[in-house]
Amino acid sequence: EADIYQTPRYLVIGTGKKITLECSQTMGHDKMYWYQQDPGMELHLIHYSYGVNSTEKGDLSSESTVSRIRTEHFPLTLESARPSHTSQYLCASKQGAYNEQFFGPGTRLTVL
Amino acid sequence: QKEVEQNSGPLSVPEGAIASLNCTYSDRVSQSFFWYRQYSGKSPELIMSIYSNGDKEDGRFTAQLNKASQYVSLLIRDSQPSDSATYLCAVTNAGGTSYGKLTFGQGTILTVHP
Numbered sequence: 001e002a003d004i005y006q007t008p009r010y011l012v013i014g015t016g017k018k019i020t021l022e023c024s025q026t027m028g029h030d031k032m033y034w035y036q037q038d039p040g041m042e043l044h045l046i047h048y049s050y051g052v053n054s055t056e057k058g059d060l061s062s063e064s065t066v067s068r069i070r071t072e073h074f075p076l077t078l079e080s081a082r083p084s085h086t087s088q089y090l091c092a093s094k095q096g097a098y099n100e101q102f103f104g105p106g107t108r109l110t111v112l
Numbered sequence: 113q114k115e116v117e118q119n120s121g122p123l124s125v126p127e128g129a130i131a132s133l134n135c136t137y138s139d140r141v142s143q144s145f146f147w148y149r150q151y152s153g154k155s156p157e158l159i160m161s162i163y164s165n166g167d168k169e170d171g172r173f174t175a176q177l178n179k180a181s182q183y184v185s186l187l188i189r190d191s192q193p194s195d196s197a198t199y200l201c202a203v204t205n206a207g208g209t210s211y212g213k214l215t216f217g218q219g220t221i222l223t224v225h226p
Contacts, residue, residue, distance in 0.1 A: 031212065043156070043200070043216050050212075090155050097212030098144040098163070098204050103155040 003027055006091050006104040013081055014112050021076045021107045023091030032074040033101070034058070034066060035090040043090070049074055081111040115139060118201050118217035127226050131188040135201030135217055138182065145177055145184045146214070148200040156200055160186060191224040198222070 004025040013019055025032065034047040035058075045058030049068040063085070064078050074093075078085055088108050094101040119134040133147075144163050148156035160175040162168045162184065168175045174187040184203075188195055201217040 033213075039153075042218050045213065048213065088153075100146065100158055100161050101202075101214055102158060103148075106155040108153075 004091060004093055004102055004104040006089075006107050008107060009105060010108050010110075012110045012112065015080075015082055017081050019078050019081055019109070021089055021091075021109070023074045023076070023104055024072050025074075025093045025102075025104075026072060027093065027095070027102075028071060029093035029095045030071070031094050031096075031101075032068065033092040034064075034074070034076050035092065036060060036062065037088045037090060039088075047076065081109075083111045085109060086111050114218070115215045116201055116203050116217040118199075118220045120220070122221035122223060124223045124225060125191050127191060127193060127224055129191050129224075131191045131195065131222055131224070133186040133188075133199050133201075133220050133222070135184045135186075135203075136182055137184070137201075137203045137215075139203065139206055139215075140179075140182060141206040142203045143206055144204040145175070146202040146204075147173075147175060147184075147186045148202060148216075149195075150198045150200060150219070152198075188222075191222075193224050193226055196223050 007022045030051050032049045035043045037043050044060035046062040047066040049055045090106045091104040116137045125131045147160040149159050150156045162175040162177045172189045176185045198219040200219045202214045
């Protein structure tokens with residue numbers, strides 16, 4: 001069973017606030033990913049990391065930023081939240097290129 | 113053409129029947145293939161992985177891979193109402209700037225009715 005955690009699980013916040021979504025995994029996986037998914041819609045990759053100090057933008061442009069200072073931790077930050085950022089954010093991790101990828105429980109963000 | 117395409121849904125089957133979910137992919141050198149189940153409002157849950165041609169069985173689930181036809185499928189035997197969910201096919205990209213990243217299909221909604 002995968003051990004990947006996301007906090008908070010639900011967040012309701014006002015426009016203009018700075019937020020950080022936390023993602024941690026205890027499996028020592030080198031690769032970590034952030035996806036964005038609206039209800040009933042497809043998954044979109046917004047950021048990924050192949051290891052410490054490695055971050056890349058994904059297929060969907062996002063105003064968020066990420067960092068990877070420790071192997072187990074991959075936080076996502078929005079400097080100024082807007083209603084258009086309302087979505088579910090999913091963190092995932094895996095070891096190596098072709099192995100199984102596991103998802104965290106997700107953070108549902110609502111920006112008023 | 114999308115890189116990973118799943119059969120259009122929604123798919124509705126009676127309880128106890130076999131549900132068949134299909135997926136085709138365009139990257140001929142893809143190395144690994146996965147099926148995820150996603151309940152409404154939840155995160156995707158890995159249910160099957162397959163790496164070589166043929167069938168792989170796990171309980172009521174059977175994944176089938178045919179690399180020559182670039183086709184992967186998932187069969188769910190003895191379908192239960194609890195199997196009602198969206199099923200996502202995912203394929204690992206083999207090279208270039210997308211190396212190691214998963215490409216997901218659009219998902220197939222499965223409903224199992226009593």
